[in-house]
Amino acid sequence: MxxxxxxxxxxxxxxxxxxxxxxxxxxxxxxxxxxxxxxxxxxxxxxxxxxxxxxxxxxxxxxxxxxxxxxxxxxxxxxxxxxxxxxxxxxxxxxxxxxxxxxxxxxxxxxxxxxxxxxxxxxxxxxxxxxxxxxxLPTPRDPRLAAVCDALRRDPADGRTLALLAAQAGAADRTLARLFRAELGMTFPQWRTQLRLHRALVLLADGVPVTAVAHRCGWASASAFIDVFRRAFGYTPGRAFTL
Structure with a gap:
């Protein structure tokens, strides 16, 4: 800004x-x-x-x-x-x-x-x-953590483990796991789910079909995406913009 x-x-x-x-x-x-x-x-x-x-x-x-x-x-x-x-x-x-x-x-x-x-x-x-x-979706401060978060922001469907992402960022996975909790207040899986839900809302608002949203955001199937979305919002993604 x-x-x-x-x-x-x-x-x-x-x-x-x-x-x-x-x-x-x-x-x-x-x-x-x-x-x-x-x-x-x-x-x-x-x-x-x-x-x-x-x-x-x-x-x-x-x-x-x-x-x-x-x-x-x-x-x-x-x-x-x-x-x-x-x-x-x-x-x-x-x-x-x-x-x-x-x-x-x-x-x-x-x-x-x-x-x-x-x-x-x-x-x-x-x-x-x-x-x-x-x-x-909190903003990380540590450059190693930021590198991992930026990579996943660019591609929320990236399914690599924290260990693989950490190796690319030049850090140990235990270090990054600690940083996720200390800086962002959540675990790595929780942060990735939040990121994917954020991106899913944006894609749904742009009219992308539910199955395509699930694929582009990294869920294994449309049904898995629908289940996570329903638990987060209380309704299915198909109803997200008909309320």
Missing amino acids: SVIRHLPEAPTGRRPLAPGAGIDAHRHDTHQIVYACRGVVSVTTDAGTWVAPASRAIWIPAGTVHEHRAHGDTDLRLVGLTHNPLALGRPAVLAVAPLLRELIIAYTGDLGDGERGRMLAVLLDQVRRAPEQPLH
């Missing part, structure tokens, strides 16, 4: 984005909820990337330098908040229940100030109840 815009207040409203379009690096002095009621949105900071389909939203606390990216034809909804209902000082992905979804869509629509103010209390109550979801 190079030029960073500063916004005193996080905006509230609707912002349709074409596939691949985005909002460049910026920060605001208030908090924000980012939600794509159609398509997939990703938010990237120096600490990593968070991704959210229509069943998830992304929480961005005040002062966080971040950029947005749309995957697929995306109907982006932005909710600016002056106080923090979650007491979270870092970005997070939140589950979006049907009521919260409708509240966000209505709140970012054409409302009068009085109506928006009354709706805000209910929206905040639903946000407080929204469970956090593990859809963060």
